[in-house]
Amino acid sequence: MRPWAIFRGKVNRSLLAAVFGALLTAGVGTFLHTFPMGRGLIRHSYDLQLVARGDVAAGEAVMVYLDEAAYGALAQPFNAPWDRVLHARLIDRLTAAGAKAIVFDIVFSDANTNNPAADPQLARAMKASGRVLLAVD
Incomplete structure (x- = not known):
């Protein structure tokens, strides 16, 4: 069996795609944490989750926040x-x-x-x- 033969077939291509995706994610994460612009985007992303969700009626707990x-x-x-x-x-x-x-x-x-x-x-x-x-x- 030839060594490059492991990259043939659907399973092996899926593995290659997963490794590429993991490396890409790690690279983007490193970029965001390295530069000030990226840190600002990270902080802003926390707020976007709440904006997308909208207001939620109080159920069992209410938080009083000192803003x-x-x-x-x-x-x-x-x-x-x-x-x-x-x-x-x-x-x-x-x-x-x-x-x-x-x-x-x-x-x-x-x-x-x-x-x-x-x-x-x-x-x-x-x-x-x-x-x-x-x-x-």
């Missing part, structure tokens, strides 16, 4: 922690709405120097709710 619009609407500084009074009010509202669990992916490890009275208010809201889970640092 730029929320920073502006609630007059919170971009370079400092949020006022914890806002978190306490959110806990109260979610508890009143019947939330079964309230999970914070925020670490409240340092004392609030901007509003020292906010820490006890947040602690009271968490204790009264009894449904709050916190992130660990």
